[in-house]
Amino acid sequence: MSLPHIAADQISLPHVLAALGDPTRLAIVRMLAHSADMPIACGGFTDLGSKTNISYHLAKLREAGITRTEIAGTSRLISLRSADLDARFPGLLDSILLATSDAARAHDPLPIPATGVLA
Amino acid sequence: MSLPHIAADQISLPHVLAALGDPTRLAIVRMLAHSADMPIACGGFTDLGSKTNISYHLAKLREAGITRTEIAGTSRLISLRSADLDARFPGLLDSILLATSDAARAHDPLPIPATGVLA
DNA sequence: TCCTTTGTTCAAAATTCATTGAACTATTGA
Protein backbone atom coordinates (compact mmCIF):
# COMPACT_ATOMS: atom_id res chain seq x y z
CA MET A 1 0.00 0.00 0.00
CA SER A 2 1.35 3.37 -0.92
CA LEU A 3 0.38 7.00 -1.32
CA PRO A 4 0.24 8.50 -4.84
CA HIS A 5 3.62 9.62 -6.13
CA ILE A 6 4.57 11.54 -9.24
CA ALA A 7 6.43 9.71 -11.99
CA ALA A 8 10.21 9.96 -11.98
CA ASP A 9 10.06 11.74 -15.37
CA GLN A 10 8.00 14.54 -13.94
CA ILE A 11 10.20 15.47 -11.02
CA SER A 12 10.96 19.17 -11.47
CA LEU A 13 14.32 20.66 -10.59
CA PRO A 14 13.04 23.96 -9.16
CA HIS A 15 10.57 22.08 -7.00
CA VAL A 16 13.27 19.75 -5.73
CA LEU A 17 15.63 22.61 -4.96
CA ALA A 18 12.90 24.64 -3.28
CA ALA A 19 11.90 21.63 -1.19
CA LEU A 20 15.48 21.05 -0.09
CA GLY A 21 16.00 24.75 0.57
CA ASP A 22 14.24 24.35 3.89
CA PRO A 23 16.48 23.32 6.81
CA THR A 24 13.92 20.98 8.34
CA ARG A 25 13.36 19.15 5.08
CA LEU A 26 17.08 18.98 4.40
CA ALA A 27 17.54 17.41 7.84
CA ILE A 28 14.84 14.85 7.06
CA VAL A 29 16.54 13.90 3.81
CA ARG A 30 19.86 13.67 5.57
CA MET A 31 18.40 11.27 8.13
CA LEU A 32 16.88 9.15 5.39
CA ALA A 33 20.19 9.01 3.54
CA HIS A 34 21.99 7.91 6.68
CA SER A 35 19.52 5.16 7.45
CA ALA A 36 20.99 2.94 4.75
CA ASP A 37 17.83 2.23 2.78
CA MET A 38 15.88 1.47 5.92
CA PRO A 39 12.67 3.51 5.73
CA ILE A 40 11.88 5.75 8.68
CA ALA A 41 8.40 6.30 10.11
CA CYS A 42 7.12 9.85 10.61
CA GLY A 43 7.67 9.47 14.33
CA GLY A 44 11.38 9.17 13.70
CA PHE A 45 11.57 12.84 12.81
CA THR A 46 9.94 14.31 15.91
CA ASP A 47 13.25 15.84 17.00
CA LEU A 48 12.88 18.18 14.02
CA GLY A 49 9.48 19.64 14.83
CA SER A 50 5.94 19.03 15.99
CA LYS A 51 3.97 16.09 14.68
CA THR A 52 1.79 18.34 12.55
CA ASN A 53 4.72 20.25 11.18
CA ILE A 54 6.64 17.10 10.24
CA SER A 55 3.56 15.83 8.46
CA TYR A 56 3.51 19.06 6.46
CA HIS A 57 7.18 18.86 5.50
CA LEU A 58 6.94 15.18 4.62
CA ALA A 59 4.06 15.98 2.29
CA LYS A 60 6.20 18.63 0.60
CA LEU A 61 9.04 16.17 0.09
CA ARG A 62 6.70 13.56 -1.30
CA GLU A 63 5.01 16.03 -3.65
CA ALA A 64 8.40 17.13 -4.95
CA GLY A 65 9.22 13.50 -5.76
CA ILE A 66 12.04 13.29 -3.23
CA THR A 67 10.55 10.69 -0.93
CA ARG A 68 8.28 7.69 -1.17
CA THR A 69 5.65 6.91 1.47
CA GLU A 70 4.48 3.38 2.09
CA ILE A 71 1.62 2.63 4.42
CA ALA A 72 2.28 -0.13 6.95
CA GLY A 73 -0.40 -0.44 9.56
CA THR A 74 -0.76 2.82 11.40
CA SER A 75 2.72 3.87 10.33
CA ARG A 76 3.97 5.44 7.15
CA LEU A 77 7.41 4.40 6.10
CA ILE A 78 9.37 7.15 4.38
CA SER A 79 12.26 6.44 2.06
CA LEU A 80 14.38 8.44 -0.36
CA ARG A 81 13.69 8.05 -4.08
CA SER A 82 17.43 7.93 -4.64
CA ALA A 83 17.36 5.93 -7.86
CA ASP A 84 14.60 8.03 -9.41
CA LEU A 85 16.35 11.25 -8.47
CA ASP A 86 19.69 10.08 -9.76
CA ALA A 87 18.17 8.97 -13.03
CA ARG A 88 16.47 12.31 -13.51
CA PHE A 89 19.23 14.56 -12.15
CA PRO A 90 22.50 12.59 -12.11
CA GLY A 91 24.76 13.39 -9.20
CA LEU A 92 22.45 15.99 -7.71
CA LEU A 93 21.35 14.12 -4.61
CA ASP A 94 24.86 12.85 -3.94
CA SER A 95 26.37 16.31 -4.11
CA ILE A 96 23.68 17.69 -1.82
CA LEU A 97 24.20 14.90 0.69
CA LEU A 98 27.93 15.45 0.54
CA ALA A 99 27.31 19.13 1.17
CA THR A 100 25.27 18.30 4.27
CA SER A 101 28.09 16.21 5.72
CA ASP A 102 29.60 17.40 8.97
CA ALA A 103 32.73 18.72 7.28
CA ALA A 104 30.75 20.84 4.84
CA ARG A 105 28.51 22.08 7.64
CA ALA A 106 31.46 23.26 9.74
CA HIS A 107 30.68 26.91 9.04
CA ASP A 108 26.93 26.71 9.05
CA PRO A 109 25.07 28.11 12.02
CA LEU A 110 24.48 25.33 14.49
CA PRO A 111 21.07 23.76 13.92
CA ILE A 112 19.11 23.85 17.14
CA PRO A 113 17.56 20.51 18.04
CA ALA A 114 14.33 20.82 20.02
CA THR A 115 15.59 18.17 22.37
CA GLY A 116 18.45 15.73 22.21
CA VAL A 117 21.99 14.91 23.21
CA LEU A 118 23.29 18.29 22.15
CA ALA A 119 21.05 20.22 24.51
CA MET B 1 35.06 48.03 -7.46
CA SER B 2 32.67 45.45 -6.14
CA LEU B 3 29.67 45.01 -3.91
CA PRO B 4 30.13 43.22 -0.55
CA HIS B 5 30.05 39.46 -0.83
CA ILE B 6 30.04 36.77 1.83
CA ALA B 7 33.12 34.61 2.26
CA ALA B 8 33.21 31.34 0.37
CA ASP B 9 33.21 29.24 3.52
CA GLN B 10 30.10 30.95 4.82
CA ILE B 11 27.94 30.01 1.89
CA SER B 12 25.03 28.05 3.33
CA LEU B 13 23.54 25.07 1.56
CA PRO B 14 19.89 25.73 2.45
CA HIS B 15 20.24 29.32 1.27
CA VAL B 16 21.82 28.23 -2.00
CA LEU B 17 19.13 25.62 -2.62
CA ALA B 18 16.35 28.03 -1.71
CA ALA B 19 17.82 30.65 -4.02
CA LEU B 20 18.03 28.19 -6.90
CA GLY B 21 14.56 26.87 -6.17
CA ASP B 22 13.08 29.87 -7.99
CA PRO B 23 12.69 29.44 -11.77
CA THR B 24 13.75 33.00 -12.58
CA ARG B 25 16.92 32.73 -10.55
CA LEU B 26 17.67 29.30 -11.97
CA ALA B 27 17.37 30.79 -15.45
CA ILE B 28 19.76 33.60 -14.52
CA VAL B 29 22.33 31.09 -13.27
CA ARG B 30 21.89 29.05 -16.39
CA MET B 31 22.57 32.09 -18.56
CA LEU B 32 25.67 32.93 -16.56
CA ALA B 33 26.95 29.37 -16.86
CA HIS B 34 26.46 29.45 -20.61
CA SER B 35 28.26 32.73 -21.05
CA ALA B 36 31.64 31.05 -20.61
CA ASP B 37 33.00 33.20 -17.78
CA MET B 38 31.95 36.40 -19.51
CA PRO B 39 30.05 38.42 -16.92
CA ILE B 40 26.59 39.64 -17.87
CA ALA B 41 25.15 43.03 -16.97
CA CYS B 42 21.74 43.25 -15.30
CA GLY B 43 20.25 44.42 -18.57
CA GLY B 44 21.11 41.06 -20.09
CA PHE B 45 18.38 39.42 -18.06
CA THR B 46 15.47 41.63 -19.02
CA ASP B 47 13.85 38.75 -20.90
CA LEU B 48 13.28 37.14 -17.52
CA GLY B 49 11.38 39.93 -15.85
CA SER B 50 11.06 43.65 -15.17
CA LYS B 51 14.12 45.69 -14.29
CA THR B 52 13.05 45.96 -10.67
CA ASN B 53 12.30 42.30 -10.39
CA ILE B 54 15.63 41.24 -11.88
CA SER B 55 17.39 43.54 -9.43
CA TYR B 56 15.58 41.75 -6.61
CA HIS B 57 16.51 38.28 -7.84
CA LEU B 58 20.12 39.27 -8.49
CA ALA B 59 20.37 40.53 -4.92
CA LYS B 60 19.08 37.18 -3.68
CA LEU B 61 21.67 35.31 -5.71
CA ARG B 62 24.46 37.57 -4.50
CA GLU B 63 23.38 37.29 -0.86
CA ALA B 64 23.34 33.52 -1.15
CA GLY B 65 26.92 33.60 -2.42
CA ILE B 66 26.05 32.28 -5.85
CA THR B 67 27.04 35.31 -7.90
CA ARG B 68 29.59 38.09 -7.75
CA THR B 69 28.72 41.66 -8.73
CA GLU B 70 31.39 44.03 -10.02
CA ILE B 71 30.68 47.67 -10.63
CA ALA B 72 31.84 48.98 -13.98
CA GLY B 73 30.62 52.46 -14.73
CA THR B 74 26.86 52.48 -14.64
CA SER B 75 26.75 48.75 -15.20
CA ARG B 76 27.06 45.89 -12.79
CA LEU B 77 28.73 42.83 -14.16
CA ILE B 78 27.34 39.59 -12.76
CA SER B 79 29.34 36.38 -12.74
CA LEU B 80 28.97 32.95 -11.18
CA ARG B 81 31.12 32.15 -8.15
CA SER B 82 31.77 28.72 -9.66
CA ALA B 83 35.11 28.09 -7.96
CA ASP B 84 33.87 29.19 -4.56
CA LEU B 85 30.76 27.08 -4.87
CA ASP B 86 32.65 24.05 -6.04
CA ALA B 87 35.15 24.37 -3.21
CA ARG B 88 32.37 24.61 -0.65
CA PHE B 89 29.95 22.09 -2.17
CA PRO B 90 31.87 19.91 -4.64
CA GLY B 91 29.87 18.89 -7.68
CA LEU B 92 26.72 20.68 -6.61
CA LEU B 93 26.70 23.46 -9.19
CA ASP B 94 27.71 21.11 -11.98
CA SER B 95 24.92 18.68 -11.22
CA ILE B 96 22.39 21.49 -11.05
CA LEU B 97 23.57 22.92 -14.37
CA LEU B 98 23.45 19.46 -15.92
CA ALA B 99 19.92 19.12 -14.60
CA THR B 100 18.93 22.38 -16.29
CA SER B 101 20.25 21.23 -19.64
CA ASP B 102 17.81 20.78 -22.47
CA ALA B 103 17.94 17.01 -22.24
CA ALA B 104 17.04 17.02 -18.56
CA ARG B 105 14.30 19.56 -19.16
CA ALA B 106 12.70 17.49 -21.89
CA HIS B 107 10.10 16.10 -19.51
CA ASP B 108 9.43 19.25 -17.57
CA PRO B 109 6.49 20.53 -19.60
CA LEU B 110 3.63 18.08 -19.61
CA PRO B 111 4.22 15.75 -22.54
CA ILE B 112 1.24 15.44 -24.85
CA PRO B 113 0.73 11.81 -25.82
CA ALA B 114 0.05 11.19 -29.52
CA THR B 115 -2.76 8.85 -28.54
CA GLY B 116 -4.24 8.00 -25.20
CA VAL B 117 -6.95 8.69 -22.72
CA LEU B 118 -5.96 12.31 -22.36
CA ALA B 119 -6.31 13.07 -26.05
C1' DT C 1 -15.41 -3.02 22.47
C1' DC C 2 -12.38 0.50 24.20
C1' DC C 3 -8.13 2.63 24.27
C1' DT C 4 -3.76 3.75 22.46
C1' DT C 5 -0.73 4.70 18.75
C1' DT C 6 0.24 6.95 14.33
C1' DG C 7 -0.45 10.25 11.42
C1' DT C 8 -3.54 13.49 8.56
C1' DT C 9 -6.62 17.46 7.72
C1' DC C 10 -8.52 21.80 8.75
C1' DA C 11 -8.65 26.68 9.94
C1' DA C 12 -6.20 30.50 11.63
C1' DA C 13 -2.16 33.35 12.42
C1' DA C 14 2.34 34.92 11.45
C1' DT C 15 5.78 35.23 8.38
C1' DT C 16 8.15 35.43 4.17
C1' DC C 17 8.32 35.97 -0.85
C1' DA C 18 7.58 37.88 -5.45
C1' DT C 19 6.09 41.61 -8.16
C1' DT C 20 5.12 46.34 -9.44
C1' DG C 21 5.59 51.45 -10.10
C1' DA C 22 7.50 55.64 -8.43
C1' DA C 23 11.34 57.87 -6.90
C1' DC C 24 16.13 57.84 -6.42
C1' DT C 25 21.57 57.59 -7.17
C1' DA C 26 25.40 57.50 -10.00
C1' DT C 27 27.87 57.44 -14.29
C1' DT C 28 28.41 58.61 -19.05
C1' DG C 29 28.28 61.40 -23.07
C1' DA C 30 26.66 65.46 -25.80
Add this chain to the structure above:
DNA sequence: TCAATAGTTCAATGAATTTTGAACAAAGGA
Protein backbone atom coordinates in the same frame (compact mmCIF):
# COMPACT_ATOMS: atom_id res chain seq x y z
C1' DT D 1 25.39 71.65 -17.60
C1' DC D 2 21.81 68.68 -19.29
C1' DA D 3 19.95 64.58 -20.56
C1' DA D 4 20.13 59.69 -21.08
C1' DT D 5 21.48 55.22 -19.28
C1' DA D 6 21.86 51.46 -15.70
C1' DG D 7 20.34 49.88 -11.53
C1' DT D 8 18.79 50.34 -6.80
C1' DT D 9 15.56 51.36 -3.02
C1' DC D 10 11.12 52.05 -1.11
C1' DA D 11 6.29 51.14 -0.12
C1' DA D 12 2.48 48.55 -1.20
C1' DT D 13 0.12 44.47 -2.53
C1' DG D 14 -1.09 39.86 -3.23
C1' DA D 15 0.45 35.19 -2.99
C1' DA D 16 2.68 31.44 -0.89
C1' DT D 17 4.86 29.35 3.15
C1' DT D 18 5.40 27.89 7.80
C1' DT D 19 3.60 26.92 12.19
C1' DT D 20 0.17 25.72 15.70
C1' DG D 21 -3.76 23.40 18.01
C1' DA D 22 -8.05 21.04 17.59
C1' DA D 23 -10.43 17.62 15.47
C1' DC D 24 -10.33 13.63 12.79
C1' DA D 25 -9.48 8.70 10.79
C1' DA D 26 -7.46 4.18 10.73
C1' DA D 27 -5.12 0.24 12.66
C1' DG D 28 -3.65 -2.64 16.64
C1' DG D 29 -3.75 -4.48 21.12
C1' DA D 30 -5.90 -5.36 25.86
